[in-house]
Amino acid sequence: MxxxxxxxxxxxxxxxxxxxxxxxxxxxxxxxxxxxxxxxxxxxxxxxxxxxxxxxxxxxxxxxxxxxxxxxxxxxxxxxxxxxxxLQQTINRAEKIPSSTKNFTIAYPSKTGYDFEKSQLLDTPFENSNHTLILNDGIPDIRLLSIHQLTQSYTSSLKRKTHQNKNDENPQNGRIYFKENLSNFLNLTRGLHISTKNLLITRSIEMGIYITSEILISRGDKVIVGELSYFTPNMIFQNSGAQLLTVPVDSEGIDVDAVQKLCENNKIRMLYLTPHHHYPTTATLSAQRRIELLRLSQIYGFIILEDDYEYDFQFGNNQVLPLASADTEGMVVYIGSFGRSLAPGFRTGFIVAPENLIVEMQKFISILDRQGDTFMDYALGNLIQEGDILRHIKKTSLIYKERRDVLAQLIDKYLNEWVNYTLPTGGLAIWTRWDASINLMKLREDCLKLDLHIPKHLLYQNLKISAMRIGFGSFTPQELEFIIHKIFKILRKS
Missing domain, CATH: 1.10.10.10 (Winged helix-like DNA-binding domain superfamily/Winged helix DNA-binding domain)
Known part of the structure; x- marks a missing residue:
């Protein structure tokens, strides 16, 4: 051997x-x-x-x-x-494993023999890193998962003959089962009043935003976003030909008065926002502004694209419901994720909208993701039906709240001389505001020397702002202290 x-x-x-x-x-x-x-x-x-x-x-x-x-x-x-x-027995053993490609007489072409248009709008700022600790903008900790429970759910879905028979008859049966359970779940947890006809399943939130943009935005349309906003939707809108208009964001979310002023002087097609925890500042849109936005959308006829990427992570006693739950005129397209706290392969996205729009969106899904994953749909539907997903959300929410509090305490202990913040009511990140004298890019370079990687897209520094979004969800309290203490050592030296 x-x-x-x-x-x-x-x-x-x-x-x-x-x-x-x-x-x-x-x-x-x-x-x-x-x-x-x-x-x-x-x-x-x-x-x-x-x-x-x-x-x-x-x-x-x-x-x-x-x-x-x-x-x-x-x-x-x-x-x-x-x-x-x-452990697994082999099926067909290969005769020989090639050690390299250098023995190939013809190499695969490195470049095309034809021209094509390259997109600069879709260049993402994500970086690869092999450092021991890598900060992020707020992602769940997969170590909190019961991998056995997830794999058992999927495996049982594979083994059930009733599912296999349904799959032979119609690959969409698993999707229907999942949609029935997901619509019930959203009605129960988010105050919606939908049926399966108002629901479209996507692979991710980003896929949902892309489909929405392709259908609802035409070249030259004007889309309002926060002055600080999530870069991926912005790139998608611009790639569809939209012109982005920005409005300020404060402690109560986007500035609704600024939205109205733009509407008075422009034909606005869409407003994109993340009301539960605005990205990147984590501010929650106030109840008064929510009502006003719904009123303005009816008056001026603009679509509200509500991205609710962090709904499951609310730590207060009074949970804030989506704008979509109060929409009576069909002006809100609600996009969210299911199972964001699960392993990546078990996560999915969804779109909630009036039935006529869902019918049109289904045409895109039929091309982009015709087959889907029937057995995964059954597994996810089963997680909802058995109550496993609700139990997991409740359990992990307590852990994430503790981690949020630990990060806040560490900032108070080590970084209070340079950093201010407002404790978020939910989400998996804290928006930290830094003393303008601190060069955040230089801080990033010094952290790399200590095996701590701070991705560039977490840093916001110009003449008007000096801030960093620090995710805490994927780190234990011990790891958070290790991270903050490294930053403290660098700042103390400088």
Whole structure:
């Protein structure tokens, strides 16, 4: 049997670092594929996480998550003090694993032989990093998940013959089952009054925004966004030919008076906002402004595109309902995510809108995502029906609230000389306002030397503002203290 170190992993594992698919999921998928193809046979010992991380050029913590996921899925066995071993029997063993592509006589072309238009609008600011700690703008912690429960739900969906029969008859049956349960879930938790006819399932919130933009925005249309707003929707709107107009954002959300002034002098097609926790400032749109926005939309005829990406993460006793729950004139298109606190593969997006718009949107889905994932739809529907998702949200909300409070206490303890903030009522990030004398890009460079990566898109600094959005959801209290103390050490030296 070959030594685990001698296995040419780089010959069958190729990571696409620019892909939207997380690195750990790419690794899980490609290792399973290698087992199925016979590259890794039953009983083969896998290298230690540190060794394989070095070979593949990824963070060791990523490999730890990968091994845990593979074990939960039944592809490997982790034996304490001995290592990880392949469990799955092979199907067809490959005769030879190519060690490189240098033996190929003809290389695949590196460039096209024709011209095409390149988009500069869709260049995202995301960065790849192999540092031990990487700040983010507020993402859930997948370590809080019961991977076994998720995989069991999906596996049971695969094994049920009734589902298989339905799948043979109509691939959309799983989608219908999920939509029935999701519409009930949204009515119960978000104060909506919808049926399956008002619901469209998408792969993500971004997909929902893209479809909405393609259908409702024409070249030259004017779209209002916050002066500070989420870059991805802005890029999508501009790519559709929209002209963006900005309005200020304060502690009560977007400035409604500024919206009205724009409407008085312009034909506004759409207003995009994230009312529960405005991105990036985390401000919650006040009740008075919500009512006023609905009134203005009826008077001036503009669409309200409500992006409710963080609804599940509210920590107060009085939860704020979406604008869509009070919309009686069909002016709001409500976009959200289901299962954002679950593993990436189990997350999905949705659009809520009047039936005639959903019918038109369904045409796009039929092209972009015709087949979908029938068994995943059954699994997600089952998580709702059995109450598992509600229990998970309630449990993790307490943990995220604790982490928010810990981060606030650490900022008070270490950074109060340079940083101010307002404690958010929900979400997974704190918007921090920094002393203008602090060069945030220089701070970022100094943090990199201490193995702490602060992505550029978290930093907001110009003549008018000096701020940073710090996510806390994916870090334990110990990790948060480690991060803030590193920043403190740098600031104290400077």
């Amino acid at each position: 070959a030594s685990p170190v001698s296995i040419p992993f780089t010959s069958f594992i190729v990571l696409e670092r620019s892909s939207a698919t997380p690195i750990y999921l790419q690794l899980v998928t490609q290792i399973i594929n290698a087992i199925q193809r016979g590259f890794l046979v039953k009983g083969t010992p896998l290298p230690g996480t540190r060794t394989l991380a070095s070979v593949l050029g990824v963070n060791r913590n990523t490999l730890v998550v990968v091994y845990e996921e593979l074990e939960a899925l039944g592809w490997i066995e982790i034996v304490p003090n001995k290592g990880a071993f392949i």
